[in-house]
Every structure is written in structure tokens, then in C-alpha cells.
Amino acid sequence: MSDWKIGVFTSVDAGLGVDLEVAHELGIPTIQIHAPHQGNRTQGTADEILARLGQYNISVTAVFGGFEGESYADIPTVVKTVGLMPQETRAARLAEMKEISDFAKMLGCNVIALHLGFVPHDKQDPSYAEILGVTQDLCDYAKNNGQALHLETGQETAPALLDFIADTQRDNLFVNFDPANMILYGAGNPIEAVNLLGDKIRSVHCKDARWAANPGKEWGEETMLGEGEVGMDLYLHALKSIGYRGPLTIEREIPQEPTRQKDEIGHAVRLLNRLKQEIL
Numbered sequence: 001m002s003d004w005k006i007g008v009f010t011s012v013d014a015g016l017g018v019d020l021e022v023a024h025e026l027g028i029p030t031i032q033i034h035a036p037h038q039g040n041r042t043q044g045t046a047d048e049i050l051a052r053l054g055q056y057n058i059s060v061t062a063v064f065g066g067f068e069g070e071s072y073a074d075i076p077t078v079v080k081t082v083g084l085m086p087q088e089t090r091a092a093r094l095a096e097m098k099e100i101s102d103f104a105k106m107l108g109c110n111v112i113a114l115h116l117g118f119v120p121h122d123k124q125d126p127s128y129a130e131i132l133g134v135t136q137d138l139c140d141y142a143k144n145n146g147q148a149l150h151l152e153t154g155q156e157t158a159p160a161l162l163d164f165i166a167d168t169q170r171d172n173l174f175v176n177f178d179p180a181n182m183i184l185y186g187a188g189n190p191i192e193a194v195n196l197l198g199d200k201i202r203s204v205h206c207k208d209a210r211w212a213a214n215p216g217k218e219w220g221e222e223t224m225l226g227e228g229e230v231g232m233d234l235y236l237h238a239l240k241s242i243g244y245r246g247p248l249t250i251e252r253e254i255p256q257e258p259t260r261q262k263d264e265i266g267h268a269v270r271l272l273n274r275l276k277q278e279i280l
Helices: 020-025 043-056 075-081 087-106 126-144 158-168 179-184 190-200 232-241 258-279
Strands: 006-011 030-034 059-064 111-114 148-152 173-177 201-206 208-210 221-223 248-250
Touching (some): 006 020, 006 258, 020 043, 030 248, 043 059, 043 087, 059 087, 087 111, 087 126, 111 201, 148 201, 158 173, 173 190, 179 190, 179 201, 190 201, 190 232, 201 232, 201 248, 232 258, 248 258
Parallel strands (some): 006 248, 030 059, 059 111, 111 148, 148 173, 173 201
Antiparallel strands (some): 208 221
């Protein structure tokens, strides 16, 4: 497999990624896909998706979980609603992630991924042990399906994420690194985070953003790739230095503006291909 294949985040009926057709039209060879709605996580749906991907010569590198009721409206809302942290939805969402693992197996995909949510900074907080147990449970389930679990960056600093992964004591838990999320959440310098996380990074997003005036309290601003403060050349140099050779998956979730979304993803493809030529 060639290094740094271009990818894009897609969806079929849930999530904010682009349609598979857009990936095909842009000539993109790999995708991450948002798991379909619960009623559509069937072998029939998997077969339909696989038939389209076979026709388009596209491979799936990760299946992402996401849940009804999640909101990224602002940082306090993320704390209350996102991932497996909110206690009132935790059991149901854990069960749903196991269904998503089964669906990923139907697609022949060996990676599932999600935003875990805001893990408490204080390890003495009772909910730290709880989320640790939930993550171990999900890792074990994924392992039985021949899969790794990737946690998307954003809510935690890189040192906190490394600590959490070590505390789970599971060898199939890794990172889906999103540099823009580090900026959007005010969680730290993304280039430093790449170097710190090192070989724990097994999948990545290519997304860009600008820092908020009050990082960690207010959202940063997502931008078109290359127009934010990540520094895509620095990002790819950092990925190269840690030995990452997997797909570069573009994420640009503005489905309410499909023409702009496709144009900006096309721009990102051209930018990444140019940087690949220079850096690899």
C-alpha cells in the first residue's frame, strides 16, 4: 500500500460527512465512514456499501460511531452530550458501539473510532474509573471482532490521552489524531501533540482551525484546509517523523453547503497531494 493515501470522512445516512459519490467524483481512494443509523446496521446495508465501494475502487479504513443527542454547539454542551461520558446514555451508547463494531466487521474493517467525551482530569474522580471500565469493555469487544479502537483527539491534552491509554491496559487502543480539534478545544499545540503521541497515532484527520480568544472556554473557528493555524506542512513533517504512513483523511463537515463542501475537499486534496510530493 502506498504511503499517505488521501481519504475523506463520509456518511451514508447519518453524520455530517460527504456522500460516497463525492469521494468517487474527487478520485479519493480511502474513506472513514460514519456508521449508519441503528436500523440500517445490517448485512444488507453493508453489502450495498461494499458493492458501491468495489465499483468506485475505494477502501474503508475506519467506521466511526456517533450518537443521537450529541451536540457540538459549545464546549459545555460537548461535556454534557458527547460520547460515552454522559452517565444517563452511557449503557445504551456502549451497546450501540458494540453494534457498530459488528457492522464494521460486516464491512471487513478492522478499526472502529469515536469521540469518547470529556474524560475527567482528576483520576480520583469516580467517573474516571467508570469511563476506564467502559473503554476496556469496548476494547475487548472490538478485539474479539479483530479490531482496534481509535479515540479521536480534541477534548484531552496529549499527556492526558497518553495516561488514559496506559491506564486502560489494552493493546488495541490507539488515537485518531485531529489537529484542528486540539485548537478548537484549546487542548494544546497540535504539532507538539503529534510528537508526544507518536506511534499511538494510527489514523488521522486533515482539518484546520484558528484559536479562540479564550482557548478551552470558547470554540476556535474551523477553516478550509491550509487557512487555519495548524500548519499543514508542519503537520505532515511531524507525521513523517513519527513514522505515520497511513491515510490522510480530510474532514470538512458542512453538509448544509454541499457545493462548498465538495469544493473545499477538492482544494484539500490538491493541497495534500502537493505537500506529499514535497515531504515524502
